[in-house]
Amino acid sequence: MIVTRFAPSPTGYLHIGGARTALFNWLLARQSGGKFILRIEDTDVKRNTPTAAQQVVDDLKWLGLNWDEGPEVDGPNGPYHQSERRDIYDKYIGQLLDEGNAYHCFETPEELALIREEAAKQKKTYNYTRPEVFPTADDVENARLQGRPVVVRFAVPDGDIVINDVVRGEVTFRAGEIGDFIIQKSDGFPTYHMAVVIDDELMGVTHVIRGQEHLMNTPGHQALQDALGFRRPVYAHMSVTVSEGGGKLSKRERPKTLRMSIKGRGQVDTQKLADVGGITVEEFESFTKGQSVPDMPAIDAIAKHLGVKLPEINVVDFASGGYLPETMVNFMGLLGWSTSDDREIMALEEQLECFDLTRLAKSNSLFDRKKLMAFNTEHMRMVGSEKLLEHFKRYIELKKSPVASGDDEILNRILLACAGARTLAEIEAKTRFLFFADDAIEYDEKAVNKVLMKNDGLGVLAEVRKRLAALDDVTAEAIENILRTLAEELSVGLGKVAQPLRVAICGNTISPPIFDSVDMLGMNNTLKRIDITLEKFSK
């Protein structure tokens, strides 16, 4: 049976790169009736935030990637948080130590940095120099008493290491290229390398699909597996997703974008911006100098205040941008992977059918947001009215939109009237006027000038009002009839009568088809808004 896993470190929201890794592992397990495990790699006490694991869980759920074992599910191989598996790691580290395959070291980070610098100067690969004789238990005790850090290193065996990768084929690492790496930190926690090898073995993981950034770690992992007598899972190192600016698509891009934007402005009100972000002025200044990065909510708040559009990187960014999970899963699945028959727009079931591990691409790919938009347009059409309503409700809830006060009936009418929209955000933006008070409409200056103040827009609007008021059977058809007739009588295009009306009811020139808009708003509110508009601009 195929067993795969997704093993994020809970340092924040799930980002696109991680989500893609999760997707491929999920796909491989699901298509063969195998098992998909979610494991939280929280061995770095400093970096983990308490809420991050929950965010990752929520994001995976939103994408529809469910797991058979892991948080909230449980199973025979738990616990699924590495921080709760300390005794397991200790046992294996002890074993390596006993067998002479690992040894203690006491250098401080500063001393290590010095050695590293020296190696760089000599243009050589930096490796920790293994001592002739490993420290004894007494040495360890002494070091502790002196207050020196105590870590454990794995004694990497001599000789070339050849790894076999599904994507890259055979990759050879020359003897001596892999140095003795740390497997237990001075705080007693295992490093990633140790924990991942042990857990993959214990949880019966058969296939590991991960990012190319792990390729260089693999020989070390393999040596560890050999020393421990573990099985070797099948490895597939996927190409990296890069962003427009070049380099790996990273969550650091959001703070970076904001920082550049602030710098580009010259003078800014630091006090005000710090307040907006809920951080201190010192923290804010440290951020703009590039010395530190505040929490994500602070970044988001400041960006929103300044009107800076941050690049979408995290799964939640896309949810918040009005993209469908179906789109994300489809699109991410096509980053570094393709079908043999040019199929692109696919439902998840279809992806499941044709997924083939051997078709993973070797070269990096760029995340193209324009293409994502096109995919979303297609999926909005494809998902069906029931699913779309569900997604839309979740979206307006998430955005705390006034549209959220609408009931299913009106929401369904909205969705129908907005057929062809590219994102849920577009639908929300052009229907929120339906939920404003009649006198709370904000008029877009450009729209007013263009359609109301020119070509007797107000006069036409007054005439429209008269005719609408006389209507007793209010339907979209009847409204259409009136407007078309009027346009004909005036020998102008429909736009000349529709646009003033549109601006009157929603304040700008963007809305669902005008007949539907009036119908959904209701005749009373429509007439009221026309009156308010006429009053406001007829001077």
Add this chain to the structure above:
RNA sequence: GGUCCCAUCGUCUAGUUAGGCCUAGGACACCGGGUUUUCAACCCGGCAACAGGGGUUCAAAUCCCCUUGGGACUACCA
């Protein structure tokens, strides 16, 4: 700097493992036109690539080498 990986339209990619079926296919973007009550959507048409240089071969996008370019890693992060 060191180690490793990669290289087809602007972008995602098919074709490379088994060289001829490739005057290189699809999708997005872009450009032109159509439809139209706004924004979208939709329809039709068009532009556009084998990074460069050497080999091997009757034949190379496909195999080999070099150059160039891009990327990953280089932590007591994962």
